[in-house]
Amino acid sequence: MEKRPKLCTCQTIESSSRAEGTTFFNRSNNMLGIQPTTNKLTMQETWDELVARLSYLFTNEFLSTSHPLIGHFRVAVQREGDFYGFVPVSVIAAYDVKLNNLCKFINQKAETNPPLSIALILKAARLSSSICTSEGKLWIWKQNPLSPEIIHSDLKESIQIKAMRIPCSMEKPVETLTLNVSSKEYYLDVIAQKLGVGDCSQVIISRTVSKASSEMRLYFSAPKDLYLTSDSSLEVLSNMKETVNSQSLFNARAHYFSGQNIYGDALLATVGYTWKSTDLFHEDVSLATYYRMLICRVPDGNYKLSREAIVAAELPTAFTTRSNWRGSFPRELLCMFCRQHRLSEPIFSTEKINPSEPPLEISKNCQKLKLSESTSETEHANRGTGDANDGELRGQGTFKYEVRILSKEQDVIIECSSEDSYRRHSDAYQSVALKVLTWLNKYFKELDMPIEKLSCFGVDYGIRVNPQILSGVFALCPFVHNVQQTSVFRKCSSLGASVSAGDSNPKESVVPLFNIEGPDTGMSPSSGSLTCISYSISLVRGMEYIGEPLESKDEFEFEIGAGAINQQLETCVTQMSLDQSARFTTELPSRDLILGASGESAEALSLQTLQGCFLEYSVKVLRVTEPLEDRMEQALFSPPLSKQRVEYAVRLINESHATTLVDFGCGSGSLLDSLLEHPTALEKIVGVDISWKSLCRAAKILHSKLSMDSDPKVQSKRISSAILYDGSITDFDARLFGFDIGTCLEVIEHMEEDQASLFGDVVLSSFCPQILIVSTPNYEYNPILQRGTSPNKEDDLEEKTQSLPFKFRNHDHKFEWTREQFNSWASNLASRYNYSVEFDGVGGSPGVEPGFASQIAVFRKNTIQADCLRDGKAAGHYEVLWEWTSNTSRSAL
Numbered sequence: 001m002e003k004r005p006k007l008c009t010c011q012t013i014e015s016s017s018r019a020e021g022t023t024f025f026n027r028s029n030n031m032l033g034i035q036p037t038t039n040k041l042t043m044q045e046t047w048d049e050l051v052a053r054l055s056y057l058f059t060n061e062f063l064s065t066s067h068p069l070i071g072h073f074r075v076a077v078q079r080e081g082d083f084y085g086f087v088p089v090s091v092i093a094a095y096d097v098k099l100n101n102l103c104k105f106i107n108q109k110a111e112t113n114p115p116l117s118i119a120l121i122l123k124a125a126r127l128s129s130s131i132c133t134s135e136g137k138l139w140i141w142k143q144n145p146l147s148p149e150i151i152h153s154d155l156k157e158s159i160q161i162k163a164m165r166i167p168c169s170m171e172k173p174v175e176t177l178t179l180n181v182s183s184k185e186y187y188l189d190v191i192a193q194k195l196g197v198g199d200c201s202q203v204i205i206s207r208t209v210s211k212a213s214s215e216m217r218l219y220f221s222a223p224k225d226l227y228l229t230s231d232s233s234l235e236v237l238s239n240m241k242e243t244v245n246s247q248s249l250f251n252a253r254a255h256y257f258s259g260q261n262i263y264g265d266a267l268l269a270t271v272g273y274t275w276k277s278t279d280l281f282h283e284d285v286s287l288a289t290y291y292r293m294l295i296c297r298v299p300d301g302n303y304k305l306s307r308e309a310i311v312a313a314e315l316p317t318a319f320t321t322r323s324n325w326r327g328s329f330p331r332e333l334l335c336m337f338c339r340q341h342r343l344s345e346p347i348f349s350t351e352k353i354n355p356s357e358p359p360l361e362i363s364k365n366c367q368k369l370k371l372s373e374s375t376s377e378t379e380h381a382n383r384g385t386g387d388a389n390d391g392e393l394r395g396q397g398t399f400k401y402e403v404r405i406l407s408k409e410q411d412v413i414i415e416c417s418s419e420d421s422y423r424r425h426s427d428a429y430q431s432v433a434l435k436v437l438t439w440l441n442k443y444f445k446e447l448d449m450p451i452e453k454l455s456c457f458g459v460d461y462g463i464r465v466n467p468q469i470l471s472g473v474f475a476l477c478p479f480v481h482n483v484q485q486t487s488v489f490r491k492c493s494s495l496g497a498s499v500s501a502g503d504s505n506p507k508e509s510v511v512p513l514f515n516i517e518g519p520d521t522g523m524s525p526s527s528g529s530l531t532c533i534s535y536s537i538s539l540v541r542g543m544e545y546i547g548e549p550l551e552s553k554d555e556f557e558f559e560i561g562a563g564a565i566n567q568q569l570e571t572c573v574t575q576m577s578l579d580q581s582a583r584f585t586t587e588l589p590s591r592d593l594i595l596g597a598s599g600e601s602a603e604a605l606s607l608q609t610l611q612g613c614f615l616e617y618s619v620k621v622l623r624v625t626e627p628l629e630d631r632m633e634q635a636l637f638s639p640p641l642s643k644q645r646v647e648y649a650v651r652l653i654n655e656s657h658a659t660t661l662v663d664f665g666c667g668s669g670s671l672l673d674s675l676l677e678h679p680t681a682l683e684k685i686v687g688v689d690i691s692w693k694s695l696c697r698a699a700k701i702l703h704s705k706l707s708m709d710s711d712p713k714v715q716s717k718r719i720s721s722a723i724l725y726d727g728s729i730t731d732f733d734a735r736l737f738g739f740d741i742g743t744c745l746e747v748i749e750h751m752e753e754d755q756a757s758l759f760g761d762v763v764l765s766s767f768c769p770q771i772l773i774v775s776t777p778n779y780e781y782n783p784i785l786q787r788g789t790s791p792n793k794e795d796d797l798e799e800k801t802q803s804l805p806f807k808f809r810n811h812d813h814k815f816e817w818t819r820e821q822f823n824s825w826a827s828n829l830a831s832r833y834n835y836s837v838e839f840d841g842v843g844g845s846p847g848v849e850p851g852f853a854s855q856i857a858v859f860r861k862n863t864i865q866a867d868c869l870r871d872g873k874a875a876g877h878y879e880v881l882w883e884w885t886s887n888t889s890r891s892a893l
């Protein structure tokens, strides 16, 4: 470890910092572990410190340390001739943290303006009695020559380092180049040659970009102002405009990565001496590395990278449960995003819901949180209040979190609170972090929106933004990310069998039917299930069908319905069953994503046009884990509760001798499918749902069963018509008026309560079925369900230690009613529309507490047909998604 010079250079300099209106100790200093002391330094003392530190660097004492500068000093003393012992100032400015902090204190702009640090250090060198400079040159050296023998020297081998050239002109693409450093050469000399400057002292070095631990830096040539006489150079540099567009030489891409002002073309390379070793450390920077750096700066990019699925993965839109989340967690992602855009760490705080608990403020430092998250005591260590007794596991009360994102200057940019309250701290802050990320993602797709629109755009999503500061912070993004290219997968076409809408209705959208291979095992992924697939994506050029592999994974697990993979892939997977495989093609995503994913072949790809190319996916379903609700229902009931519900409905349908049936909220058609397998009097069956994906699956199942007339499974030979409609059951559609029977199994709890009431009104007042069967979970039964299963260790632990309120069975449930709530809803409804209603259920026994697991209401229309107000004029609202009639089959697919 390096010995300290006589004075610690890192002290708070309160008096003078107040005078300058700046804070010397920003967070980054604290993160470096530099402890502020109470000592105060004046501006004069700071200059003295700077001079002292600089002189110290040229002492034999310093040369015996392992400072990253040592390698450069070794080069200096190995240099022959007039330049013996000369060190480029830029090297000292880039590698000595202490000097840097002092420069920043003298002039805060030094942080974003590397030439300014150089000018300050040159001035300090002139003030030092032991250090020499010469006017108009960017070298410094020691009056009394260094003793070369003190620096251990080793013979290097020649090396080759791949680097990138980032031209300042946005029209020119970035390109790779190779730095060939022979055993005798100084790597900075090679960089100087590539930049076209005379010698290595004219190369300016940025701070590290990308991760703090990396040695990736930008190299560019010194601006001419640095060669002015010292004081005028300082003046010019410190007044240099920081605005983006005023200077044509401004390198926007280099600035975007480093946060520093960089002019002219720049090289991006990972090379340098480190604390660990005086041997030269180097790594290749490839084109794919560059594009991955770009990707991780878009809000969902770190998620894609954390899943190592740049093309396939999407940031999920909902934080359902911790155990179903894969990849980095939302808060971590939000912290990374802020770090990458040089914003302050997001501040999470609980809102006071339960007044007996003080509001908590989680430490601003995510790093710290991440470490402690693996322990069961989770947040305690990080709470501002330090109240270690107030645990997640106590389970009293609920939490809402708010998150604030501040600029580096501590101006609030974004504020957002969670809509719902959560019983677990982590669920609450993960959800709110995800809400912000999701919004940022939307914003990044429309970065060019006018500033006036921004606050409305925030309000629309329940987020407060400061438009001026926000657009300032992301001002460069539209240029660097090339917003026009962000259109991700608009259309999707299928390679093989796609049933087209025919000529019946040209307006109907073309729904892909994927080329699915293998027998239907009947085990299909449904919303909320964890599904594991293998996939590979290739880039296909023109009609040649020569696929270049782009991205593939042997195992990729995700939650269906959470938006965790791109839409086409999810649509395909939800139509497949276990062990099936499928192929389909899509349009290209953005060029950035393709090049980021392509790895080794990025260079070759970047030289080619991607026009006329498309992506070919091949996917296989390896595992399907039922959603938690189903798992619970299956573990505790035999046959499974869902099957019991369907059987209950089938029995009632049979007894009723109904010939027409509509299944409201049919989902993927489990009831309709079963009806085909039972002999009933039904002639016409209809399903309605708002989920296009579920309807597609229902269509697939019904289609295959009905169109094979010889299918021995199809018992219900009388069926002459089957239709699936895409529409909301809260809207009336005259085509479904007066059916013999309506079913609505486990649907109402998926709607908001007011919508569920609306459905009740619409169905009994307008659709007017003779019989209506409605089922919904009985909330009072949840304790039994949730005690009886251990979906995963963590949730189990939680369940066992908690009393009411119990969780809903499914994250998509908007409510779960007690028997009393359900009875009052149904009874009111029945009396209003002249129906009678009886209550029943499945799972559990009648009259035994706490009632049935699924409660069922059976409504029957009273014979007096007075008040069913069929509105003859009301046109159909629903769109036919699929239709089958006994001798012809027509499909809108």
Ligand code: SAH
Pocket (backbone or CB within 6 Å): 664, 665, 666, 667, 668, 669, 670, 671, 688, 689, 690, 691, 694, 727, 728, 729, 730, 744, 745, 746, 747, 750, 751
């Ligand atoms: N009845 C099916 C599906 C239950 S899941 C079964 O028992 O298996 C609930 C379904 O309700 C989902 O498919 C969802 O898309 C559908 N749904 C929710 N709100 C709806 C609405 N307003 N109109 C139509 N369907 C709706």
Ligand code: MG
Pocket (backbone or CB within 6 Å): 746, 747, 749, 750, 810, 813
């Ligand atoms: Mg449900």
